[in-house]
Amino acid sequence: MGRRISRKPRKSPTQARAKATWNAILEAAARVLVQRGYEKATTDRIAERAGVGIGSLYEYFPNKEAIFAILNQQWNEERWSGFQAELASAPQDDLQTLIRSTVRARINATRRNPRLNSALRNLIPLSVTLPQARAIYEDFAEHTVRALQSHARLGDRDPRLVAQVMLHATHAVVDNVAEISPDLLDSPALEDELTLMLYRYVTESGPSD
Amino acid sequence: MGRRISRKPRKSPTQARAKATWNAILEAAARVLVQRGYEKATTDRIAERAGVGIGSLYEYFPNKEAIFAILNQQWNEERWSGFQAELASAPQDDLQTLIRSTVRARINATRRNPRLNSALRNLIPLSVTLPQARAIYEDFAEHTVRALQSHARLGDRDPRLVAQVMLHATHAVVDNVAEISPDLLDSPALEDELTLMLYRYVTESGPSD
DNA sequence: TTATGATCCGAGGGATTCCTCGGGATTTGT
DNA sequence: ACAAATCCCGAGGAATCCCTCGGATCATAA
Numbered sequence: 100m101g102r103r104i105s106r107k108p109r110k111s112p113t114q115a116r117a118k119a120t121w122n123a124i125l126e127a128a129a130r131v132l133v134q135r136g137y138e139k140a141t142t143d144r145i146a147e148r149a150g151v152g153i154g155s156l157y158e159y160f161p162n163k164e165a166i167f168a169i170l171n172q173q174w175n176e177e178r179w180s181g182f183q184a185e186l187a188s189a190p191q192d193d194l195q196t197l198i199r200s201t202v203r204a205r206i207n208a209t210r211r212n213p214r215l216n217s218a219l220r221n222l223i224p225l226s227v228t229l230p231q232a233r234a235i236y237e238d239f240a241e242h243t244v245r246a247l248q249s250h251a252r253l254g255d256r257d258p259r260l261v262a263q264v265m266l267h268a269t270h271a272v273v274d275n276v277a278e279i280s281p282d283l284l285d286s287p288a289l290e291d292e293l294t295l296m297l298y299r300y301v302t303e304s305g306p307s308d
Numbered sequence: 309m310g311r312r313i314s315r316k317p318r319k320s321p322t323q324a325r326a327k328a329t330w331n332a333i334l335e336a337a338a339r340v341l342v343q344r345g346y347e348k349a350t351t352d353r354i355a356e357r358a359g360v361g362i363g364s365l366y367e368y369f370p371n372k373e374a375i376f377a378i379l380n381q382q383w384n385e386e387r388w389s390g391f392q393a394e395l396a397s398a399p400q401d402d403l404q405t406l407i408r409s410t411v412r413a414r415i416n417a418t419r420r421n422p423r424l425n426s427a428l429r430n431l432i433p434l435s436v437t438l439p440q441a442r443a444i445y446e447d448f449a450e451h452t453v454r455a456l457q458s459h460a461r462l463g464d465r466d467p468r469l470v471a472q473v474m475l476h477a478t479h480a481v482v483d484n485v486a487e488i489s490p491d492l493l494d495s496p497a498l499e500d501e502l503t504l505m506l507y508r509y510v511t512e513s514g515p516s517d
Numbered sequence: 518t519t520a521t522g523a524t525c526c527g528a529g530g531g532a533t534t535c536c537t538c539g540g541g542a543t544t545t546g547t
Numbered sequence: 548a549c550a551a552a553t554c555c556c557g558a559g560g561a562a563t564c565c566c567t568c569g570g571a572t573c574a575t576a577a
Contacts (some may be wrong), residue, residue, distance in 0.1 A: 110523080114574070117524060138347065141564060152526040157566060221430040264481070264501045267488075271480030272473075279476075292473045299508040319553080323544065326554060351535060361556040366536060524573070534563075544553070 109159050121159050123149040125173070128166050133214045137167070137222055171219050178208040178216075179235055194250040194302070199294045205273050210284045213277040220274060240266060251301040265297055318368050330368055332358040334382065337375050342423045346376070346431055380428050381440065387417040387425075388444055403459040403511070408503045414482050419493045422486040429483060449475060460510040474506055 112118045127149035131140045142163050146153040160166045182204045189200035209216050243262040247253060253261060272293060276283050283289050321327045336358035340349045351372050355362040369375045391413045398409035418425050452471040456462060462470060481502060485492050492498050 112524085114523065116573085120525080142566080143564075146527095153566080154526045154568085155524075158524070158526095161566095163565070260497060260501065264498075264505065267481050267484055268477055268505070271484040272476050275476055275480040288469060289473075292469065296473065296477070296505065296509040300505040321554085323553065325543085329555080350533080352533095355557095362536080363538085363556045364554075367554070367556095370536095372535070518577100520575100520577085522573105522575085524571105526569105526571075528568100530565105530567085532564085532566105535561095537560085538558100540556090542553105542555070544551105546551080547549090 109157075109161050112159060117159075120149070120151050120155055123151060124156055124159070124166070125170055128170055129215055132167070132170070132218050137218070140167075142166075167219075167222060171222065174212075174215060174219055175232065175235070178211070181211070182208045194246070195294070195298050197246060197250065198297050198301075199290065202269060202290055202293045202297065205269050206284055206290060209273050209277050213281040213284060216274065217278040220278075236266065247301060253301060261301060265300065269293065269297070318366075318370050321368060326368075329358070329360050329364055332360060333365055333368070333375070334379055337379055338424055341376070341379070341427050346427070351375075376428075376431060380431065383421075383424060383428055384440060384444070386420070390420070391417045403455075404503070404507050406455060406459065407506050407510075408499070411478060411499055411502045411506065414478050415493055415499060418482050418486050422490040422493060425483065426487040429487075445475065456510060462510060470510060474509065478502065478506070 112121045124145065128140065128145050131145050131148055135144070142156055143153055145166070146156045149156070156166075160169075185204035185207060186200060189204075190196055240259075240262050243265060244258050247258045247262060251258075273284075273289075276289060321330045333354060337349065337354050340354050340357055344353070351365055352362055354375070355365045358365070365375075369378075394413035394416060395409060398413075399405055449468075449471050452474060453467050456467045456471060460467075482493075482498075485498060
């Protein structure tokens, strides 16, 4: 009865109450993950917090990893859609405001649940995380490249690399701030400074180099 | 015999061979952590990789967490000393070169072992990580503030906040790159772009705002 | 109503993990 | 050389943890 071998496929919920327990389990998983960490987030504890039997949990999720994989997927989709919505309602003509709305969108996307964001981000075991995020990343990188080519003065620098650095910087800083000092996400200072930094980075006018 | 209750204090190695096994255990822990992850890095496996009995391991480390706490501490100290050495041998007059050497130092500090850096960084259970790192952070922030006040033209912006953003950005980007595409650490491009970005960020308050 | 399927349940098995404990081997001090 | 201190060891116990399985309970359709 070797563990982690059978992998029988699970049902997906059809009735209303089934969908309810399905949600309850994921929500409980998120809460337990945030306040106990991945290791302490045992399936038994999750089921208990969700108010369902452990059997019900394994009725819909083949194993522990799957729960957090789906949780991560949900969080990514939610973040990404919010991100797009924020960008869609922004003026596309001026570079500085374009950058600002991107930054704001990124901050807001994380601000919805900084703790969950950090926890999920640190879940290395879930190699599911990367490929999915990578697609989004690429897509967004192209967007940025096009915006740079039509609005920025880059001289002879490689717009592709510049876009990479911009994305890396934005994402990394926001995620880092979310982890170290989440309160800063609510102040406008972060948005201002990040915007200024990125704008100057792609606007050439200087004495040097 | 409740686990995790006794916490009897452990000896510290005095003889040479003891010091050797002590090191062997920590090195094995690092290797196992990097290639299997924290969960799979069991004390039994570490002892085996180190070529010592499990008993010997618990002769010097009270529990699993302690091993990685010390490992993290070692890595921090090593990184920090290398960082300072790199900075000490850099000219302090020109702002751009100053920034460049800071960036280079930060990259090199991580490049020594990117995989271990990432793994350790993602070890949330070790709340030991933060307070220790925080001290270093503060110290370095002051350094930066002084450098900015004497070399940069910040206008009426708050140098303290600017320093925070610079540090956040540098650290976050380097750590992120180390995790996503470690190869980039070896190319000069990252150093160039980061330097450019930071330099422009604190120079010339040009057209906007 | 009754049959069929969906949903829920939780005791407990197999596996694994952390760590102890008693004692053997080696080094050091005298 | 002998005692004390230090170091090394690994079988195995207690505690979890993940997950299964057989059956109870509920919903829906005929």
